[in-house]
Amino acid sequence: MAMILIVDDDTAFRDTLAEALCDLDYQVSQAASCEAGLRRLQAGGIDLAIVDLRLPGDNGLAFLRAAPALAPGVPCIMLTAYAVGSNTIEAMRLGAFDHLTKPIGRETLAQTLARALRTKENDTVDTSAMADTSQAGEQMLSNSEVMRAIFKRIGLVAxxxxxxxxxxxxxxxxxxxxxxxxxxxxxxxxxxxxxxxxxxxxxxxxxxxxxxxxxxxxxxxxxxxxxxxxxxxxxxxxxxxxxxxxxxxxxxxxxxxxxxxxxxxxxxxxxxxxxxxxxxxxxxxxxxxxxxxxxxxxxxxxxxxxxxxPLRERPEDIDLLAAHFLQQGGNGRAKRLSGAALAALRAHGWPGNVRELRNTMQRAIALSEGELIEAGHLGLNAARASQAQTATTAAPPGDIDWDGPLDAAVATLEAAMLLRALAACAGNRSQAARRLGLSRQQLYRKLAQYGLE
The missing domain is CATH 3.40.50.300 (P-loop containing nucleotide triphosphate hydrolases)
Structure with missing residues (x-):
């Protein structure tokens, strides 16, 4: 039975992860800091380490630098809750087996551990899912899996x-x-x-x-x-x-x-x-x-x-990048997007991709007088902005009865979210499904369920 070392200062998360590992038939050892983790690694008996990026004192990258000398061949998996490409590329360059974001799905955890331990047994390098980030990269931000895979590739070949x-x-x-x-x-x-x-x-x-x-x-x-x-x-x-x-x-x-x-x-x-x-x-x-x-x-x-x-194939990055460009170009002024403006951004096709989004945010910062950026400040296609405005103001198919049955409240909320997603995506069901984290078949079933076809 393999021994897994968890290095994380969040006690609740560490205990939850340890419980999941025990359920997967692994033994677990825990440490709350980089220094404590390295001491435990040096003591021997560790088959794999899972290390958080943000730690008190030395961070997880320091652990990666020191680990090979203390326990050669022990694979390390880096964890982060922050979507910054540079951390992933640096982790991969330092030899991390993979770089995962919190929270970790049970299936993803099981598959990653199996690959890492198999690699250790075979004494070969598995590059099928290596991790993400790089020093160039405070600007390289993403929440999407496809971009995280690219960050990992950069780290591997840099x-x-x-x-x-x-x-x-x-x-x-x-x-x-x-x-x-x-x-x-x-x-x-x-x-x-x-x-x-x-x-x-x-x-x-x-x-x-x-x-x-x-x-x-x-x-x-x-x-x-x-x-x-x-x-x-x-x-x-x-x-x-x-x-x-x-x-x-x-x-x-x-x-x-x-x-x-x-x-x-x-x-x-x-x-x-x-x-x-x-x-x-x-x-x-x-x-x-x-x-x-x-x-x-x-x-x-x-x-x-x-x-x-292209940006249209990773719509989950639009909110993150828009917020980044707002902060980057605000010159100390606190600016935020209205619901209509955010929906307009999500509905736009972005033929100019990230560069177009950056320029759009710079224009909005310049044109908005107060702290709130409205859809009109973006300068996007008027029809799309109108559709986005409809998405944010459309009334839900019914008010939620907060004192009523849970199932009825969930159904009302789901129906409202379906309508918002369809309006924001100009009726494009494939985009709406991706926005909601559903397959197209799931979306069609829910539309039929709530009579929204």
Whole structure:
């Protein structure tokens, strides 16, 4: 029977988790601080540790740093109640087996423990569900499982020198991913250089990237190092690489293969030591098939691929990000969203993704005179704002009888929430189901149950 160490200063949570572990046929040892947990780990007999991030004194990351020397091979699972990407990436970079958020579901707990202990027995690394966060990342916030999986992936690959290709629509945060990869790598003391390949004319891009010698062309009155050499020892982020001309792609491929760069007009290649992170909003596979992007460069870049989902596919992040941007741009002024404004945000399709949401919040902060931001301050589509207003003001199908039977009160509340969700999602049942945490089949059954079809 495996012995699980719980390190958490919340006595009630620790006892509840210990009870769940005992029900799963594990033995349990408990500690209320990082120091006490490390002493217990050093004493031996521990097969796995579950460690809270926030602890009195040294935090859970300190536990992760010290644990391998005290008990090599013992997997550690980090817990947090805070949705900040940087903590997850750092935990994974330090070797955490996984990074879970409180509260933990029994099934998730059982599956994670089984994988971790199986990994320990086989003495191999299981990367199927590694954890989330990174130093770049107070801005990388998410409540969604899909983004947490991406945070975990960043933490796992940050220390390697492999090229990374980041895919995603405009505004999803591709540069933030590149910054997180750099900030959590062995190259973090080196430069992070970002180039938007789509913003530089094709006839100037080669000089921008590779540099030039004096007299290489008309106007080249002095030598220029170029972005590859500027990024030497660090990370070069090539944004919108899908818009790069084919001849320039061929030269990029050579730099990746030979790790040297020849300035325009130069006779000798110069060595460079850097990591390449590239990004694009384009469908690169389709471009390769259409001979619009070099297949060999695509293969070289996509050693590791990270695909960022659009904001409309993770609506649970809208509230969190909106609150973050409000706090970030408020300049000390306390601003809050009205119910209608929040519903309007949830109903919007966000074609510009997180960047559009940030700009929307900045506009709302500027246009609202008081502390309350209304739907009109957002500047979103008027029809959607109107639908959202209806969602917040629509009367429930009946008043709750607080002194009546519990079943009747729950039914009234459920029906009201169904109507709100449908109105906020402009009648889109798939979105309403996700918003309510239901499957579509469950939503349809409840609509039929309450006569709301």
């Amino acid at each position: 220390d390697s020198d492999n090229s990374v290709l980041v895919l995603g629509e405009t505004g999803t945060g591709k540069e933030l991913v590149a910054q997180a990869l750099h900030a959590n790598s062995a190259r973090k003391a080196g430069p992070f250089v970002a180039v938007n390949c789509a913003a530089i004319p094709a006839d100037l891009l080669e000089s921008e990237l590779f540099g030039h010698v004096k007299g290489a062309f008309s106007g080249a009155t002095a030598e220029r190092a170029g972005r590859f050499r500027e990024a030497d020892g660090g990370t070069l982020f090539l944004d919108e690489i899908g818009d790069m001309a084919l001849p320039t792609q061929a030269k990029i491929l050579r730099v990746l293969q030979e790790r040297e760069v020849t300035p325009l007009g130069g006779r000798h290649a110069l060595p460079v030591d850097l990591r390449i992170v590239a990004a694009t909003h384009r469908d690169i596979e389709a471009d390769v098939a259409a001979d619009a992007f070099r297949a060999d460069l695509w293969y070289r870049l996509q050693v590791i691929t990270i695909h960022l989902p």
